[in-house]
Amino acid sequence: LTHRTARRTDIWLHVQKVHGSHVIIRAHDTTPDDQTIAEAASLAVYYSQARGGGKTPVDYTMARFVRKPSGALPGMVLYTDYQTCMAESNEALVERLRVR
Numbered sequence: 001l002t003h004r005t006a007r008r009t010d011i012w013l014h015v016q017k018v019h020g021s022h023v024i025i026r027a028h029d030t031t032p033d034d035q036t037i038a039e040a041a042s043l044a045v046y047y048s049q050a051r052g053g054g055k056t057p058v059d060y061t062m063a064r065f066v067r068k069p070s071g072a073l074p075g076m077v078l079y080t081d082y083q084t085c086m087a088e089s090n091e092a093l094v095e096r097l098r099v100r
Contacts, residue, residue, distance in 0.1 A: 009029065009064070023043050
């Protein structure tokens with residue numbers, strides 16, 4: 001799904017070492033600001049097994065650096081050239097964004 005949905009320059013996020021959703025930020029040929037990355041990281045934590053676990057490391061990179069190994073299970077990817085931020089699950093943010 002990540003490769004069918006994301007453009008190469010979009011930003012891909014996922015919680016480190018925990019099962020959870022992949023989150024995509026549409027880059028529109030610009031670098032997302034820190035608030036956008038922080039909110040997307042919070043979504044990644046909320047929709048992962050780390051929800052409720054406090055501050056959690058979330059990796060992010062351009063979608064072009066994400067690849068699916070041949071024969072891998074659904075959702076399994078490898079990625080390079082990433083950065084890591086710390087985020088917490090934020091239910092109020094999820095509800096606010098759900099309204100959009």
